Amino acid sequence: MNAITIREVAALAGVSVATASRVLSGNPATSPASRSRVASAAAELDFRPNAQARALRGARTNALGLLVSDVRNPFFADLAHTVEQAAILHGYVTLLGNANERADQQDRYLDTLISRRVDGIILAPVGAGSDSIRSLIAREIPTVFVDRTIAGMDVPSVTTDGTAGIRQAVEHLAVAGHTRIGYISGPQASSTGRDRFAAFTRSVVENGLSADPALVYFGDYQAASGSAGVHALLGLREPPTALLVADSLMAVGAIASLHDRGVRLGVDLAMVAFDDIEWFALLNPALSVISHSVADMGRTAVDLLLQVIDGGTPASVVLPSELIVRASSASSASSATAGAAGTPATPPTAPTASHNSVRTH
């Protein structure tokens, strides 16, 4: 950790630190002679400016904070990737934090990011608004919400409008004859959990389907709650013949649970999940999904944040969602024998269509 400072570069180049600094930070007030001497001295010593010192003096740190709810969720992994690539394009590094769907870890990271004086924060908030989040806003640290929002907080955000996709999904299932559609919901403490649930409820009513509250299971966006949801819903006296799951991780848990119970996806039970993950298309039968663009979301979030950093107050952006039909929702209500909760199904003829998508992919 032998630190090479600008002082030594200046000494080797035979100029003052001021001149060395000017050359190294691209200040035009330098002569070609000293430019070249400083440049070669810096190269020879393999000099890297100390970002701490630089940030201390100037106002900028050239770092963005990205706090996601769960890195292991492929949706957020993709988001992290696109945000990072967009940020690097603008000369920012991204400090990634993982809240693990827990408010305390989120706050811990938020405090860290604040004290590291990042130039701005992109946040997928967990919970209903902690002190740390309020502190963030009170200090006027540029912040953008992504994927989720917090009611009553006036922060630019980029979110998905799940309504269209969910309406399409419910309609699609209704057309196939399903009248009892189960719903594994996200937590009502999150905006996406509430919004998607509201859209589902509305769509069910619009299509004249059963609005039995027992058909809704409230999960927490993690895999285990998807399993629990399947367990609860298929254990009903009148189980659903189709299932809508509000995010990809819960869908994974749900599918695992269906496997264990011997319930055949797309045969005994139709299923649609929110979030389009590459792997979902590879399942057999392939999983129908409500898709939205992670790439757009990441790029937009960075755009908005840069505008806020530059003193602007950009309007929030809402991105569309869309249903992609695949084989998992091919079963009609009449073909479903979904009461089979726990009783392993007998081997059927294999499902044929396995890669049947509304749009090419």
Added chain:
Amino acid sequence: MNAITIREVAALAGVSVATASRVLSGNPATSPASRSRVASAAAELDFRPNAQARALRGARTNALGLLVSDVRNPFFADLAHTVEQAAILHGYVTLLGNANERADQQDRYLDTLISRRVDGIILAPVGAGSDSIRSLIAREIPTVFVDRTIAGMDVPSVTTDGTAGIRQAVEHLAVAGHTRIGYISGPQASSTGRDRFAAFTRSVVENGLSADPALVYFGDYQAASGSAGVHALLGLREPPTALLVADSLMAVGAIASLHDRGVRLGVDLAMVAFDDIEWFALLNPALSVISHSVADMGRTAVDLLLQVIDGGTPASVVLPSELIVRASSASSASSATAGAAGTPATPPTAPTASHNSVRTH
């Protein structure tokens, strides 16, 4: 961004900055009286120490850098998660960077991390050793390699010994009667690519199977090359009846390609992939994998790095791998009709066992 400094806290508390600093950083040389006065002043002002200034003065930044090859690879997403959790336990934040399997992006991040003066770096190196990596070592910045190593660089590392798992897999396939096993390899520029390929070659010889070089396709650990590998291998005049794939992303590409070709996994073609991803167990048929513990790898990497930071020179750690048999490798060589490259198979009777694992999971 109204910055509240320790000076204002000291003023409000009626003490000097020195005393305020001592209280806030836990220095015992403080009286209970000033302790409480400073504490309440800091709370009232919602003071957060400036991490830049703190790091500038002291030697520590309390930040670790983690540079992974690809965040979207579930293996590395899991690794990022475990590393981050282990680090936070020791009071470190983790700055995550994503090399995207590209040496130039890796170097860019490495430079950033160096200039931000992280206390240590955990690196899954891409390529054969760039100037930036050499510079890292020359500066004696605490570094640990994870998952991969670089030949000739004396850096503590934590890696997986794939040999045992690969040997088990080849043997398992040989016992089922397969004599022509295809291999989709990782890049030979990475240590894991070389090691796993060597283990495969050795195991093939040991089991007296065909060592036809045409059975090996060299990919780059990304999904597209898995597709390309399937295309190349199944296009052979004598195609393999079983396939071993060297990482999870290439496995995803391979499976997608098999779907498109109508080749049935576990029926027309047996398959085993390296890396155990939760989703692989959900495929139908479930995918046999060579498993290794991401959690152990992440925790160990942090442990080693902390030892290096404390001046130690810990020995490298090699973790074991193990075969988990599921339905995708259930087909015997005789049942395989794998020449069927491109000709869609007729619907068969459904594969029965779909969740058949050697160990509970």
Added chain:
DNA sequence: CGATTCCATGGAATCGTTTCCACGAGGTAC
């Protein structure tokens, strides 16, 4: 040719914190 502008340069202040050093008050030991 003298006055003025331009320009590269170096000295020094600055950012916010930690820590060295000196100092004075109070307590203990002879």
Added chain:
DNA sequence: GTACCTCGTGGAAACGATTCCATGGAATCG
């Protein structure tokens, strides 16, 4: 009662960069 510690405290230096300001030489203009 003097000598010696201990302990809390405040002033000031230090960390490594940027940037304001003053300076002196060259170039330009009348």
